[in-house]
Amino acid sequence: MARYTGSVCKICRREGVELFLKGARCFSPKCGIKKRNYPPGMHGKRRVKHSDYGVQLREKQKMKRMYGVMEKQFRTYFTRATKSPMLTGEKLIQLLEGRLDSVVYRMGFGSSRAQARQFVSHAHILVNDKKVNLPSYQVKPGDVVGLSEKGKKMHVMQANLDAAMQRGVPPWVEVEPEKFAGKLLRLPTRDEAALPVEEKLVIELYSR
Numbered sequence: 724m725a726r727y728t729g730s731v732c733k734i735c736r737r738e739g740v741e742l743f744l745k746g747a748r749c750f751s752p753k754c755g756i757k758k759r760n761y762p763p764g765m766h767g768k769r770r771v772k773h774s775d776y777g778v779q780l781r782e783k784q785k786m787k788r789m790y791g792v793m794e795k796q797f798r799t800y801f802t803r804a805t806k807s808p809m810l811t812g813e814k815l816i817q818l819l820e821g822r823l824d825s826v827v828y829r830m831g832f833g834s835s836r837a838q839a840r841q842f843v844s845h846a847h848i849l850v851n852d853k854k855v856n857l858p859s860y861q862v863k864p865g866d867v868v869g870l871s872e873k874g875k876k877m878h879v880m881q882a883n884l885d886a887a888m889q890r891g892v893p894p895w896v897e898v899e900p901e902k903f904a905g906k907l908l909r910l911p912t913r914d915e916a917a918l919p920v921e922e923k924l925v926i927e928l929y930s931r
Contacts, residue, residue, distance in 0.1 A: 783925045790819045791824070791837060800815055801925070803818060816922065820911055821863075822859055823850065824836055831905075868907065893915065895909050
């Protein structure tokens with residue numbers, strides 16, 4: 724599957740907000756956008772006025788990049804969201820937050836969604852005691868997410884959990900760090916997800 728392999732700090736600078744793509748570095752003074760709060764490139768400091776389409780596109784790109792999904796997959800999530808009786812924007816966020824890599828990240832096993840995706844792909848993650856190596860797997864409320872025996876022995880897992888426990892985990896997940904496991908209690912509301920994205924603009928873009 725195609726994936727972005729360039730500098731993730733440039734992504735945050737391009738979008739103008741912290742997307743927390745690089746784990747602990749994003750919480751430190753070394754964060755790229757904190758050091759250089761302007762778009763990358765030789766003309767990055769120039770002010771650019773975006774059209775309505777440009778503003779909508781930037782919001783979509785921001786959301787895609789935050790969750791690490793490509794265009795085709797993102798459009799599939801959007802199509803599924805439009806068929807739900809819920810508000811399209813909120814359902815879209817729930818579908819993205821329900822991805823296994825996102826749940827692993829929210830529980831604190833991964834310091835970033837990219838690292839969480841790698842742990843899932845390398846079969847270090849269990850869902851209801853069964854190995855799942857598909858990052859896009861949709862976790863359901865009540866599902867228990869834990870680590871494989873090999874995953875429990877990885878020092879990085881313990882370090883990630885310790886840091887997550889200090890920061891606090893979201894209210895829609897429950898984590899038992901001593902058991903290296905957690906449960907998805909429910910899917911988050913729009914306000915709880917606290918994303919720096921105007922999802923209404925994404926809907927407007929796809930509704931053109």
